[in-house]
Amino acid sequence: xxxxxxFEDILTQKYGxxxxxxxxxxxxxxxxFRLGVMLxxxxxxxxxxxxxxxxxxxxxxxxxxxxxxxxxxxxxSTYYKLIEIGLEMQLNISIG
Numbered sequence: 001x002x003x004x005x006x007f008e009d010i011l012t013q014k015y016g017x018x019x020x021x022x023x024x025x026x027x028x029x030x031x032x033f034r035l036g037v038m039l040x041x042x043x044x045x046x047x048x049x050x051x052x053x054x055x056x057x058x059x060x061x062x063x064x065x066x067x068x069x070x071x072x073x074x075x076x077s078t079y080y081k082l083i084e085i086g087l088e089m090q091l092n093i094s095i096g
Contacts, residue, residue, distance in 0.1 A: 033070030039082060040068040046087045057086040 015023040043053055043064075050064040059082075066072040067082075076093070083091040 028073065029070065032067075032073055035074060035079060036068045036070040036072075039064075039079070042083060042087050042089055043068075046089070048087070053082065053086045057081050 011023065011026065015026045017023060018027075043050070048056075050068070051061045053059075054061045054064050063072065064082075067074055080091050083089050
């Protein structure tokens with residue numbers, strides 16, 4: 001039996017390799033959760049409520065809440081709008 005040596009091995013063992021349906025779902029859910037945590041942190045640093053952010057961006061408080069809980073699959077354009085317009089912060093995306 002191979003000993004688990006890193007997080008990738010754990011994910012592969014539990015959800016399958018990259019490209020499998022279970023792994024793709026895990027990766028998408030993980031990304032939604034991380035984006036939600038980052039949005040909540042930025043919003044709290046800006047000292048505004050979910051309701052204020054929703055008003056600034058033409059969305060609903062419940063939608064902001066779902067994003068922050070990682071329960072919504074969000075498009076980059078929407079995330080950009082929340083960060084740049086709603087929070088008046090700069091969104092930087094890198095690939096690497």
